[in-house]
Amino acid sequence: METLNGSPPLPERPANGHKGTFGRALIAAGSRGMSGAAALAGLGALRSGAGLVSVAVPAGLVPVVGSIEPSYLLLPLPEDDEGRTSGEAEEMLRVASVEASAVAIGPGWGRCEALERIASSLFVSLAGPLVVDADALNALAAVGTLDSDSVTDGERVLTPHPGEMARLLGTDVSSVEADRQGLAAELAIRSGAVVVLKGAGTVITDGRRQVINETGNSGLATGGSGDVLTGLVTGLLARGMRSFDAAWLGVHLHGLAADLASWELGQSGLIASDLPDWIPAAWCAIGDEGGGGNVSGEN
Template sequence: MNEKGFGENLPLPVLPVRPRDAHKGRFGTVLIVGGSLGMSGAAGLAGLAALRGGAGLVRVATPAPVLAIVASYERSYTTIPLEADKHGRISLRAFERVMEAALEADWIALGPGLGRSFGLSRLVTRVYSELSKPLVLDADGLNALARENGQLPRPGGPRVLTPHPGEFRRLVGPSGDTRRPIEERWQLARQQAAKWGVVLVYKGHPTLVTDGTRCYFNTTGNPGMATGGSGDVLTGLIAALGAQGLEPFAAAQLAVYLHGLAGDLAAAELSEEAMIASDLIDYLPRAFQEYRKVLSGGQESSR
């Protein structure tokens, strides 16, 4: 596909077939950092998506007051209690524990259900700047990075940012105004990805994945996916694919494809109107099966 001057679309990356003698360590460890009082479900969705996305191990670091709730969502991931502020959000004092846990993981996802505070803004900025491991940021993780001058801190390692148009506007300032033509915003996203040294997932239809040089336009997905928690699922999926060995651009590219394909499969059986975020996770197994068929046939399908 050629999206108005951005060149030919890239083929899907190949996720290697698993060897018969594989063990869980071979498929990586994902750390999800998120959740807060009233938004614990976001961390749970991201954790479960990382599991369904194929990560060997998933750990969810979340404020101690909501730990039991997050743990109750799924028995297959483990949890890490973090010091909380008086509003049930992760405290800045949890920074060292977050970094300790991150160093034991292969990929880290930061943002689902974080909430907003001055302390969180400082914590996210420090993790972004100091952590050398690959990191995907979404939701309040992105909001914590936003500055009035449109500048981001220098990343300490590989970074994937996943803004919807409103979050992108907060990151770049007035130039990202959603009233501008979409082609101009795509071009700006490409420029900012290069400037910031990140992979940028500019959500929409189609979703653009770019590192400033490469561009991929994803055509899977449907309006039923415009529901709370959908982005948390994508965040966990990106981290899972990265933990299995895909480089950041490829992990983001394949994740948006599978995420949208799961949404299309869910909509076909459940309807767009009735879809919720957890349905995307439920249909990920079928999405992976369809993806393998696409690889064997040598042609991408948008369902």
């Protein structure tokens, strides 16, 4: 296993670019009582520099999510009696995914058999880049859809916290924490995905290379911070970065935004909705001022 150090690569940002140049991110998220997850993931995607961000939510959530950020494109989805995305939404998401440069599923979704089917189907068959987070990870764990032999060539990023990681591998949290790097690599090899194992010293690995992130602080231990990260990584994929590089840069920026915010707000006072406001400062701190940059050719 090669451990990479230094700074992550930056995506290209040509001076003559337009919305289409910088990609379209699609975030499928939220359920009744969890509208914030969709909104936070959408904000993370917007702050990635993606050209367009579509947020697909159960129809009843459209007014509240739309009121949080006017920059979103909103896709109302059929919902069940519990306010979750229903099985009827699968074809709508599949059609919307064709127009998207990258897709994320899972934040605030809730759990039910219909969402298990949707998550499994998209993970296996979606041709483009896909970020799988939160309840979509729990869905994959429930149905056992992880082996890379059944997955298309589309790029995949899995973003588990230790509890979700334990469910995906059929183990317990203490075992995950005892071998974070080894188990992250195991999951990456098994699934063919880049794995982002969140926590202090977040591990990013594709099974051949790894990065141990050094940005961030305990202020990130707050509900919704992972949703912002999911959107940020999805937006970077939409901009054309490969999965390992997008995950590396997204985790670095996310942690750096928390570090910058904590200097003014403190770690105890930091909440997830602060993070998108500090991502621009994180971009500036790593030297992205609107031009140049490069994208690694490796996956």
